[in-house]
Amino acid sequence: MTALRSAVATPAAPQVLDRCRxxxxxxxxxxxxxxxxxxxEMAAYSFGWCEVGxxxxxxxxxxxxxxxxxxxxxxxxxxxxxxxxTAAVAVELVHTFSLLHDxxxxxxxxxxxxxxxxxxxxxxxxxxxxxALFALAVETLxxxxxxPxxxxxxxxxxxxxxxxxxDDLLFTARPWTGPERVDPDEYRTMAEQKTGxxxxxxxxxxxxxxxxSPATVAALDRAGRRLGVAFQLVDDVxxxxxxxxxxxxPVHGDLRERKKTFPVLAALASPCHDAPRLARLLESxxxxxxxxxxxxxxxxxxxxxxxxRRQLAGVESALSGVPLxxxxxxxxxxxxxxxxxxxx
Amino acid sequence: MTALRSAVATPAAPQVLDRCRxxxxxxxxxxxxxxxxxxxEMAAYSFGWCEVGxxxxxxxxxxxxxxxxxxxxxxxxxxxxxxxxTAAVAVELVHTFSLLHDxxxxxxxxxxxxxxxxxxxxxxxxxxxxxALFALAVETLxxxxxxPxxxxxxxxxxxxxxxxxxDDLLFTARPWTGPERVDPDEYRTMAEQKTGxxxxxxxxxxxxxxxxSPATVAALDRAGRRLGVAFQLVDDVxxxxxxxxxxxxPVHGDLRERKKTFPVLAALASPCHDAPRLARLLESxxxxxxxxxxxxxxxxxxxxxxxxRRQLAGVESALSGVPLxxxxxxxxxxxxxxxxxxxx
Numbered sequence: 001m002t003a004l005r006s007a008v009a010t011p012a013a014p015q016v017l018d019r020c021r022x023x024x025x026x027x028x029x030x031x032x033x034x035x036x037x038x039x040x041e042m043a044a045y046s047f048g049w050c051e052v053g054x055x056x057x058x059x060x061x062x063x064x065x066x067x068x069x070x071x072x073x074x075x076x077x078x079x080x081x082x083x084x085x086t087a088a089v090a091v092e093l094v095h096t097f098s099l100l101h102d103x104x105x106x107x108x109x110x111x112x113x114x115x116x117x118x119x120x121x122x123x124x125x126x127x128x129x130x131x132a133l134f135a136l137a138v139e140t141l142x143x144x145x146x147x148p149x150x151x152x153x154x155x156x157x158x159x160x161x162x163x164x165x166x167d168d169l170l171f172t173a174r175p176w177t178g179p180e181r182v183d184p185d186e187y188r189t190m191a192e193q194k195t196g197x198x199x200x201x202x203x204x205x206x207x208x209x210x211x212x213s214p215a216t217v218a219a220l221d222r223a224g225r226r227l228g229v230a231f232q233l234v235d236d237v238x239x240x241x242x243x244x245x246x247x248x249x250p251v252h253g254d255l256r257e258r259k260k261t262f263p264v265l266a267a268l269a270s271p272c273h274d275a276p277r278l279a280r281l282l283e284s285x286x287x288x289x290x291x292x293x294x295x296x297x298x299x300x301x302x303x304x305x306x307x308x309r310r311q312l313a314g315v316e317s318a319l320s321g322v323p324l325x326x327x328x329x330x331x332x333x334x335x336x337x338x339x340x341x342x343x344x
Numbered sequence: 345m346t347a348l349r350s351a352v353a354t355p356a357a358p359q360v361l362d363r364c365r366x367x368x369x370x371x372x373x374x375x376x377x378x379x380x381x382x383x384x385e386m387a388a389y390s391f392g393w394c395e396v397g398x399x400x401x402x403x404x405x406x407x408x409x410x411x412x413x414x415x416x417x418x419x420x421x422x423x424x425x426x427x428x429x430t431a432a433v434a435v436e437l438v439h440t441f442s443l444l445h446d447x448x449x450x451x452x453x454x455x456x457x458x459x460x461x462x463x464x465x466x467x468x469x470x471x472x473x474x475x476a477l478f479a480l481a482v483e484t485l486x487x488x489x490x491x492p493x494x495x496x497x498x499x500x501x502x503x504x505x506x507x508x509x510x511d512d513l514l515f516t517a518r519p520w521t522g523p524e525r526v527d528p529d530e531y532r533t534m535a536e537q538k539t540g541x542x543x544x545x546x547x548x549x550x551x552x553x554x555x556x557s558p559a560t561v562a563a564l565d566r567a568g569r570r571l572g573v574a575f576q577l578v579d580d581v582x583x584x585x586x587x588x589x590x591x592x593x594p595v596h597g598d599l600r601e602r603k604k605t606f607p608v609l610a611a612l613a614s615p616c617h618d619a620p621r622l623a624r625l626l627e628s629x630x631x632x633x634x635x636x637x638x639x640x641x642x643x644x645x646x647x648x649x650x651x652x653r654r655q656l657a658g659v660e661s662a663l664s665g666v667p668l669x670x671x672x673x674x675x676x677x678x679x680x681x682x683x684x685x686x687x688x
Contacts, residue, residue: 104468128510131478138498142499163380166382170382
C-alpha cells in the first residue's frame with residue numbers, strides 16, 4: 001500500500017530537480033561543447049563541471065530551478081520533450097551569462113563556495129565568456145522549431161533582466177529616506193525584472209516552442225514572474241533573519257552589507273516609524289541586530305512575507321486559470337513549496 | 345552638362361556614408377530610447393550623441409560602415425527600405441556592444457579621442473550597457489518581419505564575433521616562433537570571425553529581412569566577410585607603416601605594442617628568414633624601425649597586401665555572381681575603394 005502510494009504520489013522537490021537536470025544535461029553539454037574551448041572551459045567551470053585548467057570536477061552547480069521550470073512548463077502544456085529541453089538549455093545559458101556578468105558588476109569574489117569566474121580567469125575573459133553564453137542561447141533558440149516566438153519571449157526577458165540589473169545597481173547610490181528614496185513598489189518591479197522575467201521565460205519557453213496557446217504561454221510566464229518576486233522576497237527575509245547554519249551566510253548579512261531589500265524599504269516607508277534613526281543605523285552598517293529589530297518592529301518583515309504570499313497566490317491563480325496537465329503542475333507546486341512556501 | 349553628369353554619377357564614399365547614417369539615425373535613436381535611461385546614456389555617449397551626464401554632444405561616431413553595408417545590401421537585393429534600416433539598427437547595436445566589451449578586455453582607455461565607456465562610467469556599468477545593447481539588437485530583429493532568418497544570421501555572426509575575440513586575446517600569450525606560434529592562416533580566420541562576420545551579416549541582413557533569395561544572401565554575406573578580412577589586413581599594414589598624420593596613431597604603433605598582426609606573422613613564417621632574431625626584437629618592443637624594416641624585407645608587408653587584394657577579388661566575385669541592382673552595388677564599390685582599395 002505504501003509502495004503503491006509512493007509510486008503515484010508526486011516526487012519530492014530534490015527528485016524533481018534531479019530528474020530535470022538529468023534530462024537537460026546532455027543537450028546542455030552538447031551546446032557548451034560548441035563554444036570556443038576557452039570560453040567553453042569558463043562555462044563548464046561555472047556549471048561546476050570542471051576546475052580552472054579543465055580538470056573534471058563535480059562541484060555544486062545551482063539548484064537548476066530554471067531548467068526545471070522549462071521542462072515542467074513544457075510538460076504541463078503538453079509540448080514535446082524536445083521543446084522543454086531546448087528551452088531549458090537556453091534559459092540555463094542566459095542565467096549563467098547573467099551570473100558571470102553580475103558577479104563582475106557586484107565585485108563578488110565567490111559563488112557556491114568557489115572563486116567566481118572573473119576572480120579565477122580575469123575580468124576581461126569573464127566578460128567574454130558571458131557574451132559567448134548569451135550568443136549561444138540565442139543561437140540555440142534560433143535553430144529550434146518554433147524558434148521565432150521563443151526568441152521574442154527570450155529577448156523580452158533579456159531586456160527586463162538588464163533593466164532590473166541597472167536599477168539594482170542604481171539603488172545602492174540612492175538615499176534611505178526623502179523623496180529620492182527607493183519605494184518598495186519600485187523594488188518589487190526591479191525584482192520582477194531582474195529575477196522574475198527569466199523565471200517567467202523559463203516556465204513559458206518550452207510551451208512556446210511546443211506550440212501551446214497564447215493564453216497558456218501567458219499564464220506560465222506570469223506564474224514564473226510571480227514566483228521570481230516571491231523567491232526574492234523570501235531571500236530578502238532570510239538575508240536578515242535567516243539561520244546562518246542554513247543559509248551559509250553571516251547573521252544579518254544583508255544589513256551588514258547595507259543592502260536595500262524589501263523588508264528594510266517597507267520599514268522605512270511605514271508611516272508610523274522613525275525613519276531617520278533607522279536610516280542612520282542602516283547607513284552605518286553597524287549594530288545590525290538593533291537594525292533588524294527596528295525593521296521588524298516597523299513591520300518590514302511582515303510586509304515582505306505578506307507580499308510574498310500575495311505573489312504566490314498569483315502563481316496559483318495563473319496555473320489554475322488555463323488547462324494544464326495535472327502531473328507536471330503538481331511537480332511545479334512541489335517546487336514552489338520547496339523554494340518559497342515552506343518559509344512563509 | 346556638368347550638373348547632369350554629377351546627378352547620375354555614383355556619389356563619393358563620404359556622401360554614401362552620410363546618406364545611410366541619416367536614413368538610419370531616427371530608427372537607431374528610437375531603439376536606444378527604449379533602453380533604461382542609464383544604459384541608454386552610455387549607449388548615446390558611445391554613439392557620440394551626448395557627454396557623460398547626458399548633455400547633448402556632436403562627437404564623432406564611427407564611420408558607420410556597418411549601417412551603410414546594411415542599407416546598401418538591402419537596396420542591392422531589392423528589399424524594402426524598412427528592411428535595410430532595421431538591419432542597420434541591429435548591426436550598429438551589436439557593433440557598439442562589441443566595442444564596449446572589447447575596450448574592457450583590451451584595457452583601451454580612449455576611442456575616437458574620448459574616454460571609453462568603461463573609463464568614463466566604470467567597468468561594471470560598461471559591461472551592463474554592452475549587455476543592454478546586445479539584448480536590444482536581438483529584440484529589434486525578433487520584432488521585425490522576416491525576423492527568424494535574420495536572427496539565425498545575426499546569431500551565427502555573434503558566435504563568430506565572440507570566437508574571434510577569444511582567439512585574438514589568446515594570440516597575445518602565444519610565442520612568436522616554434523610550433524605554438526600563430527600561423528598567418530589562423531590569424532586570417534580570427535580576422536574573418538572578429539571583423540568579417542559582422543560585416544557579412546550587415547551586408548546580408550537587410551536582404552534576409554526583405555525576403556531575398558538564399559543565393560543572394562549568401563553572396564552578400566561572403567562579400568562582407570571578405571571585405572572585413574581585407575579591411576583588417578590594410579589596418580595591419582597602416583598600423584606599422586601608416587603615416588601618423590593620417591592614422592592618428594604613433595609611428596610603428598602596432599610594433600611598439602607587440603601586436604601579432606598579419607605582416608609580422610607572415611614575415612616570421614617566411615622560410616628564408618631569420619625568425620629568432622626578429623622574434624627577439626618584436627618581443628622587446630624596442631627599435632620598432634628596425635623591426636619594421638625586417639618585417640618588410642621578409643615579405644610581410646607584401647604578403648599582407650597580396651592577401652588583402654585576394655580578399656577584395658573575392659568581394660568582387662561574390663557581388664558579380666548574383667543579380668543585384670546596379671546603383672547600390674556601385675555605391676558598395678565606392679565604399680570598398682574608400683575603405684580598402686586606395687591603400688592597395
